[in-house]
Amino acid sequence: MLTHALGVIEKTRYEIEFQGAYWEIDVITGAYLGLVTAEIELADPDDEPSMPPWLGPEITGNPLCSNRGLALEAGRPG
Secondary structure (H helix, E strand, C coil): HHCCCCCCCCCEEEEEECCEEEEEEEEEEHHHCCCCEEEECCCCCCCCCCCCCCCCCCCCCCCCCCCCHHHHCCCCCC
């Protein structure tokens, strides 16, 4: 798998509790310095957790925002 990776995503992950739900916050450095993502794992797809006021736009399903998409783009010459 690593032989197919073009780039490396450098990040620090933090876990933050907000109103009983735990969010994973990734602070990206390196090629994507300044990018911050937030993720929550839901026990049920119908769960509707309270959204923290610091959340930005939804990126779920956007292939350009996935770790794989970012790594592929970071590894391209440019």
